[in-house]
Amino acid sequence: MRRASIVFAITFFGLLFASVAINHTQSVSLWPLARSYVELVPRELGAPNVITGILLNYRAFDTLGEVAVLFMVAAGVGLVLGRQPNPTVADPPETARPSSEIVQIATRILAPLISVFAAYIIMNGHISAGGGFQGGAVLASCLILWLLADAQFQVDVKLLGLLESVAGVLFVLVGIAGLIFAGGFLDTRVLPLGQLGAFFSAGAIPILSLLLGIKVGCELSVILARFRA
Amino acid sequence: MISSIVLITGLLLILIGLWGALTHRNILRIIISFSLMGTGTHIVIVAIGYVKNGTAPIIDSALGLAEAPQRAVDPIPSALVVTAIVIGLAVTAIMLAYAIRLYDTKKTLSIEALMESRW
Numbered sequence: 001m002r003r004a005s006i007v008f009a010i011t012f013f014g015l016l017f018a019s020v021a022i023n024h025t026q027s028v029s030l031w032p033l034a035r036s037y038v039e040l041v042p043r044e045l046g047a048p049n050v051i052t053g054i055l056l057n058y059r060a061f062d063t064l065g066e067v068a069v070l071f072m073v074a075a076g077v078g079l080v081l082g083r084q085p086n087p088t089v090a091d092p093p094e095t096a097r098p099s100s101e102i103v104q105i106a107t108r109i110l111a112p113l114i115s116v117f118a119a120y121i122i123m124n125g126h127i128s129a130g131g132g133f134q135g136g137a138v139l140a141s142c143l144i145l146w147l148l149a150d151a152q153f154q155v156d157v158k159l160l161g162l163l164e165s166v167a168g169v170l171f172v173l174v175g176i177a178g179l180i181f182a183g184g185f186l187d188t189r190v191l192p193l194g195q196l197g198a199f200f201s202a203g204a205i206p207i208l209s210l211l212l213g214i215k216v217g218c219e220l221s222v223i224l225a226r227f228r229a
Numbered sequence: 230m231i232s233s234i235v236l237i238t239g240l241l242l243i244l245i246g247l248w249g250a251l252t253h254r255n256i257l258r259i260i261i262s263f264s265l266m267g268t269g270t271h272i273v274i275v276a277i278g279y280v281k282n283g284t285a286p287i288i289d290s291a292l293g294l295a296e297a298p299q300r301a302v303d304p305i306p307s308a309l310v311v312t313a314i315v316i317g318l319a320v321t322a323i324m325l326a327y328a329i330r331l332y333d334t335k336k337t338l339s340i341e342a343l344m345e346s347r348w
Contacts, residue, residue, distance in 0.1 A: 006251045013247060017240040026232045027303075028281045034303040041304075042288050042297070050286035050297075050304040051311070059308060066312045073319035080326040128287060133311050137318075196288065216315065223322050227329070 046193030047126040047202035055131060056208045060186035063212065064171065070219040071164070077226045099149050107149035114142040122213035126202040132209045136216025143221045147228055155225035164218035167211045174204050174211070232279035239276055242269030254339045256331060260324045267317040271310045278306030 030038065041053030055063050122135030146153050178187035188208060194201030242265050249262030283302035288294055292301065328338065335342040 006248075009251065010244065010248055014244055017244065021233065021237050021240055024233055024236055024277075026230065026279065026281050030280060030298060030301070030303055034278075034305055035298050037304055038286055038298050038301050042294055048288035050288075050301065051308045054304055054308040055311065063312065066315060069316060070319055073322055077322055077326045080323070080330055128289065129285065131311070133315050137315070196294075220318070223319075227322075227325070 042196055045188060045202055045205065046196055047205050048197050049126055049128060049130075052125045052131045052205060052209065053202075055133075056125075056205050056212070057186065057188045060175070060188075060208065064175070064186070067168065067171075067212065067215050067219070070216065071168075074219050074222045074226070077223050081226055098151060104149045107145045111142050111145060114138060114145070118142065118213070118217070122209055123199075123206060125209040126205045127197060127199070132212025133216055135209075135213040136218075137220060139213065139217035140220035140224060143224055147224065155221065155228070157222055157225055160218045160222050160225075164215050164222070167215040167218070171208065171211045171215065174208055178204070232276045235276035235279070236273055239269045239272030242266070242272065245269075254341055256324075256328045256338050256340050259340070260321060260328065263324065264317065264321055267313075267320070271313055271317075274306045274310050274313070278303035 029035075037054055037058070038050050041047055041050045041057075045053045045057055047053040118135045118138040120135075121130040121138055122132055125131035125135070143155070147155075174188075174190070175186035177190045179185045182189040186208075188202070188204040191203045191207075193203055200206070246262045246264075246266030246269060249265065250259050253259055253262065280302045282300065284292055284300055286292075286297065286301035286304040286307075288297055331340075331342065332338055
């Protein structure tokens with residue numbers, strides 16, 4: 001009975017997807033909404049990267065909600081993993097095998113490079129490929145390396161939480177500044193747009209990108225640190 | 230043509246993930262199946278946004294301001310997928326936390342251990 005229902009479900013979705021794939025035609029021009037985004041983001045926001053312009057201005061409220069979801073997940077993972085009823089599961093630190101010397105040395109060499117790369121991705125989000133989400137994820141990957149290399153490495157979850165909260169409050173404050181001085185909540189045109197493609201350009205988009213990068217990096221780090229505990 | 234290949238790849242990944250989630254009892258395999266489904270969905274969304282002979286919607290020396298509306302791909306699916314990837318990671322983290330709790334309490338990774346809470 002169960003096998004039959006699984007076969008039925010797979011066949012049903014398979015046929016559905018097959019009809020989608022057969023009827024799919026490659027579009028030859030942009031939809032009107034996409035066309036207006038591609039035209040408006042460089043002209044109105046001064047950001048060469050259209051996707052960052054959409055994420056941090058037109059759909060910045062969406063991005064704010066996204067970060068709130070991440071925060072809730074960090075809290076939820078803490079809630080699920082917080083109480084450890086039987087401490088036998090976690091290995092005592094002295095019996096845990098230390099990681100090899102190759103991993104430890106490589107971590108010391110790679111961690112600064114990864115951090116610099118993350119900063120580059122975050123701060124160049126408005127000019128070329130990159131942005132706060134991606135840079136924050138790269139930043140958290142640096143923490144995974146540290147956790148792998150050093151079994152005793154203690155993550156200061158409170159400091160990360162504080163950093164994350166400050167970044168979140170500043171993000172909302174920039175949004176309110178847009179409400180007062182520009183077109184609406186999270187409008188990034190509160191600062192001068194500058195020259196298209198320059199580092200200091202695109203209004204408040206680099207600031208929002210930086211805050212988003214810090215926030216995402218901290219939240220992902222907190223989630224990872226909770227799994228180790 | 231390219232977008233059809235990418236679209237079929239994504240749809241196949243969704244099907245594989247669905248099959249894995251329905252047939253396996255090990256919670257880690259179910260989590261992997263859900264991740265596969267999520268990745269397939271991202272690939273499908275990006276494939277739908279492709280425009281023939283399009284390039285990344287970033288204005289630079291290779292893509293002038295005037296020719297951008299003709300040559301750029303749809304930026305909206307890309308913007309949605311960026312956020313969807315982060316949410317996918319968050320969902321995976323929650324599922325893994327449940328897996329850890331399951332192993333803590335029942336000393337097994339099989340979801341048969343949770344049969345009493347079945348509807």
